[in-house]
Amino acid sequence: MSLIYETYEFNQNPDTNDMKLLFENLKLHNHSEMGKIINVFQRLNCDFTIISEFPYVDRNFRDSYYIYHSKKFFAHERDCIRLLIFKGKIDLNSYLPFSEESEIQLNSIFIGFIVIQPIYSGLIGTTVIDPSYLKDCCEYMCLGKFNCTMRGFY
Numbered sequence: 001m002s003l004i005y006e007t008y009e010f011n012q013n014p015d016t017n018d019m020k021l022l023f024e025n026l027k028l029h030n031h032s033e034m035g036k037i038i039n040v041f042q043r044l045n046c047d048f049t050i051i052s053e054f055p056y057v058d059r060n061f062r063d064s065y066y067i068y069h070s071k072k073f074f075a076h077e078r079d080c081i082r083l084l085i086f087k088g089k090i091d092l093n094s095y096l097p098f099s100e101e102s103e104i105q106l107n108s109i110f111i112g113f114i115v116i117q118p119i120y121s122g123l124i125g126t127t128v129i130d131p132s133y134l135k136d137c138c139e140y141m142c143l144g145k146f147n148c149t150m151r152g153f154y
Helices: 016-026 031-042 059-067 100-109
Strands: 004-010 048-056 080-087 110-117 123-129
Touching (some): 031 110, 059 123, 080 100, 100 110
Antiparallel strands (some): 048 080, 080 110, 110 123
């Protein structure tokens, strides 16, 4: 199966209607998790682009899948969806061919990512967001460096 990338552009402070197409394409029907995702996107202090990546192998989910979910009497997908978030409106093709310069440019507008696990109509998994892009944020956060690649080279 080849990787599928879809692009979604949003203005700052999107509402549920703005997210409708994204949620339909992701087959995300868990209203609790949808609310959490909308909450994160509404806190972003800029226009942004989401690039969905499927299938995505999340090492954290894959562990729990093989330890727990694969032994149940109903089928679960084992591949996740990853939502990559970039500042502003972008066209990834404009960064090709890949170069050190394009890597620097993409890193400068990379906000983070959210992994959607394929169980219970879409649970939020690993989430990494650069806190400098969040407004009105007064929760506790674990800060650290995290590496992320896309299309095998970003």
